[in-house]
Amino acid sequence: MNQKQRPRRKNRGATVAAVLCFVAAIALVGTYTFKDYRNTQKEQLLAQTEEIRNREKKEDTPKAEETTTDLIINKSETENAQNVQAEEPEAEAQESTDTSSTDNSQATAAKSKSVSFDSSSKLLWPVNGNILLNFSMDKTVYFSTLDQYKYNPALIISGAEGDQVISATAGTVKSIDKTAQTGTTVNVDIGNGYELFYGQLKEVPVNVGDYVEAKTVLGYVSQPTKYYSVEGSNVYFEMRKDGQPVNPMEYLVEE
Structure with missing residues (x-):
């Protein structure tokens, strides 16, 4: 009986040994597989980290370029502003020079058209109308509106409101x-020291410094001022020689 049991024990021992070898093999395979899995996970994690870094770099690059572009634009705008500021005084100086040249040209043109009125010259009537008040510096005349007598250094000539008033001579x-x-x-x-004054006008088309020929329209008869409301619409026509009143009637041509 003991002889029969020995083979069984041998077979059992062989089986156990085979099982142990199989288990050891599985353990080795599992260990290798686990290490390989960890390495794979590590590589994937590194790849993801690298990809995230690359994305961040790409996102930061446009911002840096945009900042650089803004700096370049701002620098360009600053330089342009400085250039404009530098050019403005030159433009103003040029404009001032041009204006001065224009004024000088106008003054020269006026002087070139010299006026030379003298005691033998004649005047045109500035407006068609009757004399309401005569020139009178040697005795007083009655002013209806003022209801008083006073000296009159001019001719007061009647005229309808809106009538043209012309230059009596060149000047x-x-x-x-x-x-x-x-x-x-x-x-x-x-x-030659002679001056003419045309009063009670409106809508005057001429300017100071203008040279006017005889018959040039100087304006239009306006409503009378409160000093001549009773006399009605008129033209105040005064003549002076060296600042002193002169009787225009002595120079007006007969109509």
Whole structure:
């Protein structure tokens, strides 16, 4: 009986040994597989990390380029602004020079058209109308509106509102003023110390410094000022020689 049991024990031992070898083999394979899995996971993690870094670099690059571009643009704008500021004084100086040249040209043109009125020269009537008040510096005349007598250094000539008022002779516009007594008044220098004053005007088309020929329209008859409301619409026509009133009737041509 003991002889029969020995082969069984041998077979059992062989089986156990085979099982142990199989288990050891599985363990080795499992260990290798686990290491390979960990390496694979590590490589994937490194790859993902590298990809994220590359994305961040790509996203940062446009911002850097945009910042650089903005700096270049701002620098260019600053340089342009500085150039404009530098050019402005030159432009202003040029404009001032041009304006001065224009003024000088106008003054030269006015001087080249010299006016030389003298005691033998004649005047045209500035407006078609009757004399409402005569020139009178040696005795007083009655002013209806003021209800008083006073000296009159001019001719007060009637005219309908809106009638043209023309230059009585050639000259240069010396001034254009507005006073309570004569309203808008144009002063024309006609040469040799002679001046003419045209008052009670409106819509004056000429300017100071303009050279005007005889019969040039200087304006239109306006409503009378409060000093001549009773006399009605008129033209205040005064003549001076060296600042002193002169009787225009002595120079007006007969119509």
